[in-house]
Amino acid sequence: MNFTPALIDQMHPLTLKGELSPEILGFNETTAKATKPIWAELLVVKEDEGNYLVTGWAQVPVSxxxxxxxxxxxxxxxxKVEHLFEAPVPNSIDLTPLIREDVLLELPLNAVCQLGANGRCPVTGEFYQPRPEASDSLVGEDVWEALSKLKTKD
Ligand SMILES: [Zn+2]
Structure with missing residues (x-):
C-alpha cells in the first residue's frame, strides 16, 4: 500500500482503503497464523511544511x-496507524512495512484464550483456576520469609 505525495495537496487529503496480504506479517504458523487479509483504512494529509501525516487503522483476524x-x-x-513523513519526501511512499510493524505490535506477549466466567476454556472445555493475583499479603509473606532467613544466618 503506497501513495504518491505529489498527487496530494492541502485541500484534498487522500483516503486509502484496501487489503494487504497476511503473508507480510511473516508468521511462523506454529504460534500465530493469519489467513485472511489485513484491512487498512488510512487518511493522508499534506501539512504546511510539506510534511505528510498518515493516520488510520489496520486490522486482521488471526489465530x-x-x-x-x-x-x-x-x-x-x-x-492504530500514525506516521509522519517529513519533507523532503520521496516520490512514492510505501506504507506496507509500517502497517506490518503496527499490526505486529498488537500481538499479545502472552496469548491466552479468554476463559469463561467459571474458568472454562472455550476451546478445550477444561476448567482452569483464575490466575493468582499478586496481592499485598503474598508479597508481605515473601518479605517476612526472606527476613527470617537472614536472621537465622546471624
Ligand atoms: Zn486456552
Whole structure:
C-alpha cells in the first residue's frame, strides 16, 4: 500500500482503503497464523511544511496458540496507524512495512484464550483456576520469609 505525495495537496487529503496480504506479517504458523487479509483504512494529509501525516487503522483476524491450553484461538489484531513523513519526501511512499510493524505490535506477549466466567476454556472445555493475583499479603509473606532467613544466618 503506497501513495504518491505529489498527487496530494492541502485541500484534498487522500483516503486509502484496501487489503494487504497476511503473508507480510511473516508468521511462523506454529504460534500465530493469519489467513485472511489485513484491512487498512488510512487518511493522508499534506501539512504546511510539506510534511505528510498518515493516520488510520489496520486490522486482521488471526489465530494464536493459547499459552495455557496450547490450542488455536481466534483474535482480531487492531492497530492504530500514525506516521509522519517529513519533507523532503520521496516520490512514492510505501506504507506496507509500517502497517506490518503496527499490526505486529498488537500481538499479545502472552496469548491466552479468554476463559469463561467459571474458568472454562472455550476451546478445550477444561476448567482452569483464575490466575493468582499478586496481592499485598503474598508479597508481605515473601518479605517476612526472606527476613527470617537472614536472621537465622546471624
Ligand atoms: Zn486456552
Amino acid at each position: 494464536l496458540t493459547c499459552g495455557r491450553c496450547a490450542e488455536w484461538f481466534p483474535m482480531t489484531l487492531r492497530a
